[in-house]
Amino acid sequence: MKKLIIIITLFFSVVAIGQNYKTHMVTNGETIESIAKKYKVSTNELYALNPDAKTNFNQDMILIIPDGNADAGEVKETRAFVDYKKHRVKRKETLYGIAKEYGISVDDIKKHNTRLYAENLQKGDKIQIPRFKTVTTQEVKVNNTIRKYKVQPKEGVWRVAYKFNISVAQLESLNPDMGLILQPGQELNVPNIDNKDEKRFEEDYNYYTVLKSEGYMALNRKLGVTQEELEAINPELKEDGLKLGMIIKVPKTSKTTLVVEDIVNTNLSSKxxxxxxxxxxxxxxxxxxxxxxxxxxxxxxxxxxxxxxxxxxxxxxxxxxxxxxxxxxxxxxxxxxxxxxxxxxxxxxxxxxxxxxxxxxxxxxxxxxxxxxxxxxxxxxxxxxxxxxxxxxxxxxxxxxxIPSSELLVQTMINFVKSDTQPKHVVIISDSKNKVISDKLKGEFPSAKQVFSRNDKEGKEAYYINQNDLVNVFRTGRNIVFLETMNEGFASNVISMVNGMSTSSTQIILMTTDRNKAFDGREISNYHLSNLKFHYPSPNKTTDISSTINPFVRDYRxxxxxxxxxxxxxxxxxxxxxxxxxxxxxxxxxxxxxxxxxxxxxxxxxxxxxxxGGYYNEAVYIVKYEDLTIVEAKL
Missing domain, CATH: 3.40.50.2300 (Response regulator)
Structure with missing residues (x-):
C-alpha cells in the first residue's frame, strides 16, 4: 500500500509538471504571500491549487505552483478609477497643460467633464480631475486556478467575496471593471475552489468587514462580541487571525451599523x-x-x-x-x-x-x-x-x-436607559402591532415585565388595558415604562392609568422608542406627560424660541x-x-x-x-417633558 501511495504521488507530480505546473517545498519563514511573489502568481491561484494551505500552512509542505515561465501570459497594466480631485482653472491654463500636470490625458479630463467637449476652458472653472490606480494583471493560462462565476439574484460585492473566502479588494483585483453594483447573471473571475468549500450566506447572522488595524478588542468594543464568540462561528480565525478586508460572521444581535457613542462637539468655525x-x-x-x-x-x-x-x-x-x-x-x-x-x-x-x-x-x-x-x-x-x-x-x-434612522433612534433610547446606573424596574406596554419592538426591549432588559393590550369578545384587539393588568407590576422606587403604540386611544388609556399609579414611593417614568402622532392627539394630556417625565428619542431638540436671544432667531424675526x-x-x-x-x-x-x-x-x-454606500447622521437627542416644556434629557 505504501508503494502504491508513492507511485500515485509521483504520477500526480509528473502530470502536474507536464501540464505547466511545478512544486515548491515551504521553508522556515516563508508565507503564502512571499511564495506567490517569488513565482509571480496570485495567492488566490496558490489557494485554488492547494486548499489545505488555507488552514494548515506549515514548513516542509509541498505546494503545487503554476509555472509562470512556461504558462504565464502577458503582464498587463490597467487603470482603475479611484476618485476626483478638484482643480480651479488659472489664467492661460490649457487642457493639455492641466493633463500633463496630473499625468493623465486630455481625453480623460473631457470624459469626466463632458461639457468640455462643447465648451472652451475658462479661467475660474472648477473641473474634476480623475485619479486612477494602476492594476497589474498577468494572464494565466491555468484552467484550475480561476474560473468564471455568474452572479445570483440579491448577491452584492461583499457577498460574492465572502462566498469564495476572499476580501472585496481581492475580488476587485480579479475583476477590475466589475463595478460597485452587481447584476444577476454578471460573470466574475473567482478562485476555483470546490463547491463544498464555498461559504454559505446564513440569514441568522450579520456580516462585518474588518477594517484597518482592527483587533479583537476593538471589535468587542464596537460589536459587543468576544474573540471566543467570533472564533466559534468563524473557525478560520483560529488559524489566520483577523486580516484587513476579510468578511466575518457576527451574531445577529451585534450592532454592526449602530455604534452610538457620545463625543465632544466640534466647533468648526475655529477650523x-x-x-x-x-x-x-x-x-x-x-x-x-x-x-x-x-x-x-x-x-x-x-x-x-x-x-x-x-x-x-x-x-x-x-x-x-x-x-x-x-x-x-x-x-x-x-x-x-x-x-x-x-x-x-x-x-x-x-x-x-x-x-x-x-x-x-x-x-x-x-x-x-x-x-x-x-x-x-x-x-x-x-x-x-x-x-x-x-x-x-x-x-x-x-x-x-x-435625518437619523428609526433603528438608530431605538438603539439610542435603549443605550440611554442602560447608561442610567440608578436602580430601576422596566415595564413594556404595547399593542400587538408593536410586538416586535416589545420583544426587542425584552431582549435588552430580560427582567422587564411585558403587558399587551386586551382583545374584545370577538377576539379582536380592543386597544386598552385595565387596572388588573398592572397589579403587582410596579415596584417601590423607579419604574421605567416603555409604551409602544401608534393608536391614540390606547396611548390615552395607558398614560392616564399609569399617571394615576405614580406616587412619591412608586415613581413611574414614561418612555417610548417612537414618538408618533398617537402621543399628540386630543385625548393625550400634556399634564400627564409632564408628570411622568415622558422621554423619547428625537432627531432634533425643541427650543423655546419665545425666550431665546439666539442671533439666528433675532435676525429671522x-x-x-x-x-x-x-x-x-x-x-x-x-x-x-x-x-x-x-x-x-x-x-x-x-x-x-x-x-x-x-x-x-x-x-x-x-x-x-x-x-x-453613503453617509448617515447618527447624532440623536433624548428629550423629555418637564414642567410642560420639552427639554434635552441628561443622565
Missing amino acids: LTNFKEKKIAVMLPFRTAKLNLDAIDETKKKIRTDALLSASLDFHAGVLMALDSAKQLGISTHLKVFDTQNLSTEVAKILRDNDFSDYDAIIGPMLSENLNQVASELRKDNIPVLSPLTMPINLFDNVYQT RIYNVSPNKYAVRGFDLTFDLLLRLASADDLYQASSEDIETEYFENKFRYAKKMY
Whole structure:
C-alpha cells in the first residue's frame, strides 16, 4: 500500500509538471504571500491549487505552483478609477497643460467633464480631475486556478467575496471593471475552489468587514462580541487571525451599523481653512406654476393651506439665513435654487439643462423619489446630495441621510436607559402591532415585565388595558415604562392609568422608542406627560424660541417679522453645517469623519459611512417633558 501511495504521488507530480505546473517545498519563514511573489502568481491561484494551505500552512509542505515561465501570459497594466480631485482653472491654463500636470490625458479630463467637449476652458472653472490606480494583471493560462462565476439574484460585492473566502479588494483585483453594483447573471473571475468549500450566506447572522488595524478588542468594543464568540462561528480565525478586508460572521444581535457613542462637539468655525467660493444648489417643491402671483390674497391663502409649499418657503428662508451667517465668517457662497414642482419630469429637466459637475453639494430634493433621481444621476460626478427632511430610498455613496434612522433612534433610547446606573424596574406596554419592538426591549432588559393590550369578545384587539393588568407590576422606587403604540386611544388609556399609579414611593417614568402622532392627539394630556417625565428619542431638540436671544432667531424675526418654525430652523442648521464642513476641508467627504459632531440651534450632525454606500447622521437627542416644556434629557 505504501508503494502504491508513492507511485500515485509521483504520477500526480509528473502530470502536474507536464501540464505547466511545478512544486515548491515551504521553508522556515516563508508565507503564502512571499511564495506567490517569488513565482509571480496570485495567492488566490496558490489557494485554488492547494486548499489545505488555507488552514494548515506549515514548513516542509509541498505546494503545487503554476509555472509562470512556461504558462504565464502577458503582464498587463490597467487603470482603475479611484476618485476626483478638484482643480480651479488659472489664467492661460490649457487642457493639455492641466493633463500633463496630473499625468493623465486630455481625453480623460473631457470624459469626466463632458461639457468640455462643447465648451472652451475658462479661467475660474472648477473641473474634476480623475485619479486612477494602476492594476497589474498577468494572464494565466491555468484552467484550475480561476474560473468564471455568474452572479445570483440579491448577491452584492461583499457577498460574492465572502462566498469564495476572499476580501472585496481581492475580488476587485480579479475583476477590475466589475463595478460597485452587481447584476444577476454578471460573470466574475473567482478562485476555483470546490463547491463544498464555498461559504454559505446564513440569514441568522450579520456580516462585518474588518477594517484597518482592527483587533479583537476593538471589535468587542464596537460589536459587543468576544474573540471566543467570533472564533466559534468563524473557525478560520483560529488559524489566520483577523486580516484587513476579510468578511466575518457576527451574531445577529451585534450592532454592526449602530455604534452610538457620545463625543465632544466640534466647533468648526475655529477650523476654517478653505475659503474658496462654495457652489450649492437647493431643490425644493415650491410649485410656483400653480400660484397666481397677481392675486395676492389667493397666494397668501395658498401658502397657509399648502403644507408642502409652506415647508419649502420656510426651509428656503433658513437656508438664506445660513448663507448670511457663513458670510460673516468669510465663507462666500454661490447659491442656485430650483423648483422641482414635485414632479419627476421637472427634476429630469433640471438635470438635463444644468451642469452640476462642479458643484460642492446639492440640498434636496425634499421628497425621497425625486432625491433618488438626482443622486443617481450625479453619482458619476461624485457630487454630494443631502436629503434634508426624509429618508433616502437608496443610500448611494454620494448621498447624505441627514435625518437619523428609526433603528438608530431605538438603539439610542435603549443605550440611554442602560447608561442610567440608578436602580430601576422596566415595564413594556404595547399593542400587538408593536410586538416586535416589545420583544426587542425584552431582549435588552430580560427582567422587564411585558403587558399587551386586551382583545374584545370577538377576539379582536380592543386597544386598552385595565387596572388588573398592572397589579403587582410596579415596584417601590423607579419604574421605567416603555409604551409602544401608534393608536391614540390606547396611548390615552395607558398614560392616564399609569399617571394615576405614580406616587412619591412608586415613581413611574414614561418612555417610548417612537414618538408618533398617537402621543399628540386630543385625548393625550400634556399634564400627564409632564408628570411622568415622558422621554423619547428625537432627531432634533425643541427650543423655546419665545425666550431665546439666539442671533439666528433675532435676525429671522427682524427680516420676516415672525419666529422661525421647525422647517426654517432645519434649513438654517443643515446649510450652516454644510458650509462650515466645506470650509474646513477640501470637500464634504473629507469633512465627514465619525469623530466630528456638530450642533447648532436644534439639530446636530455626526456622519458615519455605510460600508458600501453613503453617509448617515447618527447624532440623536433624548428629550423629555418637564414642567410642560420639552427639554434635552441628561443622565
